[in-house]
Amino acid sequence: MISTSNLVVIGAGPGGYAAAFLAADLGIDVTLIDPEANPGGVCLYRGCIPSKALLHVAKVISEAKAAKNFGVEFVSPKIDLDKVRRWKQNVVSQLTGGLGQLVKQRKVKPIQGTATFVNSQTLKVKKTDGSEETLSFKNCILSTGSHPIALPNLPASAKILDSTSALDLKDVPQTLLVVGGGYIGLELGTVYAELGSKVSVVEMTSGLLPGADRDLADVLSKRLKIIFNAIMLNTKVVKMEETANGITVTFQDGEQKESKKEFNNVLVAIGRRPNSKGIGLENTKVEVDQRGFVKINAQRQTSDPAIYAIGDIAGEPMLAHKASHEGRVAVEAIAGHKVAFEPHAIPAVVFTDPEIAWCGLTETEAAQQNRTIKVVKFPWAASGRAITLDRTDGLTKLIIDPNTERILGVAIVGVGAGELIAEGVLAVEMGSLASDMKLTIHPHPTLTETLMEGAESYFGQATHIYRPKK
Numbered sequence: 028m029i030s031t032s033n034l035v036v037i038g039a040g041p042g043g044y045a046a047a048f049l050a051a052d053l054g055i056d057v058t059l060i061d062p063e064a065n066p067g068g069v070c071l072y073r074g075c076i077p078s079k080a081l082l083h084v085a086k087v088i089s090e091a092k093a094a095k096n097f098g099v100e101f102v103s104p105k106i107d108l109d110k111v112r113r114w115k116q117n118v119v120s121q122l123t124g125g126l127g128q129l130v131k132q133r134k135v136k137p138i139q140g141t142a143t144f145v146n147s148q149t150l151k152v153k154k155t156d157g158s159e160e161t162l163s164f165k166n167c168i169l170s171t172g173s174h175p176i177a178l179p180n181l182p183a184s185a186k187i188l189d190s191t192s193a194l195d196l197k198d199v200p201q202t203l204l205v206v207g208g209g210y211i212g213l214e215l216g217t218v219y220a221e222l223g224s225k226v227s228v229v230e231m232t233s234g235l236l237p238g239a240d241r242d243l244a245d246v247l248s249k250r251l252k253i254i255f256n257a258i259m260l261n262t263k264v265v266k267m268e269e270t271a272n273g274i275t276v277t278f279q280d281g282e283q284k285e286s287k288k289e290f291n292n293v294l295v296a297i298g299r300r301p302n303s304k305g306i307g308l309e310n311t312k313v314e315v316d317q318r319g320f321v322k323i324n325a326q327r328q329t330s331d332p333a334i335y336a337i338g339d340i341a342g343e344p345m346l347a348h349k350a351s352h353e354g355r356v357a358v359e360a361i362a363g364h365k366v367a368f369e370p371h372a373i374p375a376v377v378f379t380d381p382e383i384a385w386c387g388l389t390e391t392e393a394a395q396q397n398r399t400i401k402v403v404k405f406p407w408a409a410s411g412r413a414i415t416l417d418r419t420d421g422l423t424k425l426i427i428d429p430n431t432e433r434i435l436g437v438a439i440v441g442v443g444a445g446e447l448i449a450e451g452v453l454a455v456e457m458g459s460l461a462s463d464m465k466l467t468i469h470p471h472p473t474l475t476e477t478l479m480e481g482a483e484s485y486f487g488q489a490t491h492i493y494r495p496k497k
């Protein structure tokens with residue numbers, strides 16, 4: 028069967044479905060192709076959403092434990108793993124089912140299957156029901172996402188997990204080694220540690236979360252040292268062997284010294300690669316760089332004028348909200364609107380405990396660029412709200428241009444940093460000055476005041492810390 032569609036979106040993750048929905052809202056006839064029956068992609072089925080559901084479970088367990096600090100003691104939790112799994116699954120089904128409804132309401136044409144390019148106007152779709160369809164299009168948006176990088180020379184073993192199998196939560200192993208101290212390793216490591224596993228983390232670089240400023244990562248590391256069994260930095264995994272009880276791992280530290288240890292399970296989370304292979308891009312004019320990312324312009328258009336690319340396949344950062352925004356830009360460009368993808372701030376959030384979030388310019392980037400900045404930090408020990416929460420392990424940091432007083436970046440570590448960063452994103456995106464944030468009345472007592480007082484301290488006038496302007 029040969030059919031035509033004005034716009035075809037390949038991949039229904041947060042980038043793809045946002046694009047398809049906006050296209051439908053703008054009156055464009057749109058087809059959305061994905062192997063799943065409902066939209067969601069990795070984020071909803073095997074990533075952001077199920078991991079956040081499990082992190083919520085972890086948070087409740089950890090808060091219940093910590094309550095003894097203020098005189099409320101609970102007995103140890105009894106964990107019904109089947110029920111936890113069912114609950115997580117319900118969260119996923121509720122969201123993906125809702126998106127399925129929105130597909131119908133908007134009259135987006137869904138095709139369940141996988142697509143490969145035959146040429147710059149044609150796709151072959153292998154449907155999940157076994158049939159094939161040839162689909163021609165005027166424009167196409169490629170949003171096929173990414174997949175986890177595997178460590179080379181790993182034995183084939185069900186005891187070695189990736190983010191997908193770790194989220195299945197088959198059991199809670201007594202010991203778990205997490206390879207990679209990045210987003211996934213630390214988030215899922217936290218889940219397993221709170222459920223009762225002895226978690227060790229091995230990170231190849233000199234610190235956890237290499238992309239984050241060190242002062243933020245240090246606050247997190249301090250707490251992770253309590254909930255994790257071991258954190259090995261500057262250490263590589265050189266070998267893994269399956270044994271009767273688990274996996275024996277050979278480590279090599281910074282001085283090339285080798286050591287061995289056995290773990291019940293190993294989770295490998297060392298980054299992700301774009302899904303740009305095996306989709307027939309060689310049959311189009313689309314160009315791919317050395318790392319597998321599709322080359323695009325500010326409108327997200329590839330070297331093939333009919334084809335656009337968004338999300339993980341189109342470059343870093345590999346974050347769902349960046350994909351959704353790009354999807355909307357690509358659709359508007361296709362609709363003929365004058366648009367470009369040019370954000371000043373893409374927020375990054377690591378949903379550990381405490382959370383780390385940042386947006387705009389980081390201190391590390393400013394140093395790399397030799398850029399003159401003024402950094403102000405508001406420690407949460409001076410926040411009334413943080414004290415009432417018994418969580419003063421936090422820091423709010425503003426990166427300010429001393430010539431213009433413009434806020435260039437915001438970074439926060441502390442409970443709820445992921446929610447708090449949105450104000451920073453708006454401030455950076457709107458070109459706010461430190462005085463705008465200082466003069467904006469923030470609700471008391473809330474953690475948002477740490478942003479306002481951070482701005483006040485730029486002028487040497489923060490109410491709750493004494494730091495006169497030099």
Ligand code: NAD
Nearest residue numbers: 207208209210211212229230231296297298299345376377
């Ligand atoms: P990551 O890039 O965040 O972290 C990978 C870590 O593994 C790095 O610290 C790296 O130095 C380390 N590493 C690489 N090779 C290693 C090796 N051989 N031995 C030991 N350490 C090694 O990658 P991730 O955690 O796999 O996550 C992948 C992507 O998914 C992220 O880049 C992010 O974009 C996205 N993600 C985002 C969120 C979120 O937004 N909260 C959560 C999960 C994943």
